Amino acid sequence: MEPYRLSATKALHLIQKNELTVEAYARSLLARIESREPTVQAWAYLYPEAVLEQARRLDKVPTEQRGPLHGIAIGVKDVIYTKDMPTEHNSPLYKDSHVPVDAASIAILRAAGALILGKTQTTEFASTTIGPKTINPHSLPPLPVRTPGGSSSGSGAAVADYHVPFALGTQTGGSIIRPGSFNGIYGFKPTWGAVSREGQKVYSLTLDTLGWYARSVEDLRMLAGVLGIKDDDVPRKLKGLKGAKFGLVKGPVWRLAGPGTINALEKAKALLQAHGATVHDVELPEEFSNMPDWHAKIMASDGRTTFLPEYLIDKTRLQTFLANQVENVNGWTHKQELAAFDGVASLRPVIDSIVDGFDALITPSVVDEAPLGNGSTGSAAFNGMWTALHTPVVNIPGFKGENGMPVGVSLVAARYKDEHLLEVAEVVGGVFEKEGGWKSAL
Structure with missing residues (x-):
């Protein structure tokens, strides 16, 4: 197997046993990128010579001094500060912008020995649905082009296309889960506040969450451990699905579900039951019907102050959606925004109590498979509620x-049950990947 195809866990094992050098690993990844990037266009910044220099330095580190991610390559969404690479936010206002510090997440990853490969494409300020140039790797020409989702467009595509085993993203609405579904990979949004957001352009202080992609739950768990994810209680190991209990939540926007998502949720339920789990249809209390409206008002309220500096510098170079938030074109009052903040806060312990009756909730990840074109990154309608509720979610x-493109489903746990959720996701993922009906052709 070519090194670029290795999972992070397998690559780390070979590097630790001195059966693979970091430089050889990096060269394999860079060769894959060179052959695919002209079409996929996942990267905003990539300097191969700097990557190889970094790899050679890592190879010189004595074995006993190597960190838990020694040599493992990671892509970084281009809203997260990296002291040795530009951070441009896909905005003309920040072209060639350099910040001489690492974000907290990058500092932790460097200390763990990770190979920071480059910066991945994002929508402008990780905040709009107007796509960057990235193309879904499962629909490259001559197939009709489709979006990889957003705003973490490049991160999702890079992991799916075997450019890197890991990539960081952020989620304010659905920017981790939606690309995870569209690209046929695992996307993990931990509990809000479980990992530091210091050192990234923040859209919403109350919504933004750092997350990441991988091609296996084992790899998700590896990165979670390095970034400090830990439950209060040691999670119970699931040896299989027999006796497991799931709640199926269609949510307040189920009417938007397309045939791919309807089929995915039905098949997911059937597979869980066939493997001995019980699945209960869960109707959330009526108050949850307010969640889409409340999430939109929270984003608009936070966006109004977040993007005011850029608006004042030059509003003509800011996407209309963001300028409209600064100008409050919806005319929402502080009273309405307070009702949204307080309403969501009141429902967080409610959802915790509901989820705690199950091993996890199962719910849609997306409206349907990735839409055609890459001008729009698709709808986050099924994601915003869970982001606002601060729960951990895994695609x-x-x-x-219907067109053979990947469609995922989400598992949700109560707040700060992240390790538990990953345990459940590993067992469920093993079944869904084997029996769900979609296989990557990459």
């Missing part, structure tokens, strides 16, 4: 839409 791949 589980394995299903497909």
